Amino acid sequence: MNAHIRPDAAPVLLRQDADGIATLTLNRPQARNPLSEAMLAALAENFAAIAADRSVRAVVLAAAGPVFSAGHDLKEMSARRADPDRGRAYFADILGRCSRVMQQITALPQPVIAAVEGTATAAGCQIVASCDLAVAGEDARFSTPGVHIGLFCSTPMVALSRNLSAKHAMEMLLLGEMVPAREAARMGLVNRIVPAGEALAGARAFAAIIASKSAATIKTGKRTFYEQREMGLKAAYDHASAVMVENMLARDAEEGIGAFIEKRPPVWGQS
Known part of the structure; x- marks a missing residue:
């Protein structure tokens, strides 16, 4: 197992390899696993390493704690409003970093399977939509709630609109409501629903089948x-x-x- 370690905290991302499957675990449960600067850097670093690793046949993306990911770190972003440009350059940079990580998932030679427990919101929902497959615990929920705070989820929209029908994607984006796991599966965001707590096992079962192929x-x-x-x-x-x-x-x-x-x-x- 290896990890991307921040100097002031526990590892933000864990990696564990077994039987041709690399499992990446978002590891800031106390902060709801945000896609912060540190998390995006860790994901980018690990995806780049996995792309070049011929021993890895499939990737599982999971999360520690009761929340899969709450999306961008809004406190981290809001602090940059004090910049001379009110944060414009920083916002462009962090959103560009996030977009590149989502594109890394698509470009990765190995399939990536999300294992979702709890809630996946905003960019957290975006990363689920960016994965090739997704398994969710029956208590999982998904949303793009930006409209509630005056911020349309435009970048999550890119991934959502490539997974869901236009009307289902617009429903999530315009209403910002929580979508239960079974409804998310009906919409096309999730492949399989499993009992709560079994998403990781379900995702690894998918990965094991993929790992057995050419x-x-x-x-x-x-x-x-x-x-x-x-x-x-x-x-x-x-x-x-x-x-x-x-x-x-x-x-x-x-x-x-x-x-x-x-x-x-x-x-x-x-x-």
Whole structure:
């Protein structure tokens, strides 16, 4: 296990690796696990390390304590209103850092699975929406409550609008109400609901299945999924077809198809 350690406090983020799965745990429960400067730096550092780590096949993102994440550290941000520019440069910097972390999740070769207990609000909800999969305890709740304090959740909107239908995303953004786990699953924000307290186990079960597959194939599939989603229909089919041709010629596809025909377990290569 390693951790990103602040000089004045406990580690803000923990990492534990086992069986090809890296589990990252937000670790500021007393502050509701905010996406503070320190937390964003720790996430960025760990995602960069994991991207280059061929032993990691899947990532689980969890949180310590009763709150998954309350989003940005508003106290930390508000303190910069005393700056000569009223915080403009700082706000642009911290929001840019957060956006880059969300994009790291999408760009990561390994799938990322959120394990959500408690509440995930604002940028905390954004990071759940940015993950490839999400498992929630039945007591979990989600919201983008910026409208309650005069701050529309515009950056969380980017991830939400790519997961939910337009009307469901707008409902969350305009009303700012808490959405129960089962409703979040119906909306498309969450894949599975499990008994309270079992989200981490559920996410690790997903991760274990993914870790048993060809890492090269999973990497290709995840990248292509996000690439084609931004294209028009014809361009998406053209791109996906070209990728599939290369995939068919890859060593793991040859091995996997051969193993299927010969009725034996496949032996995957390294990613």
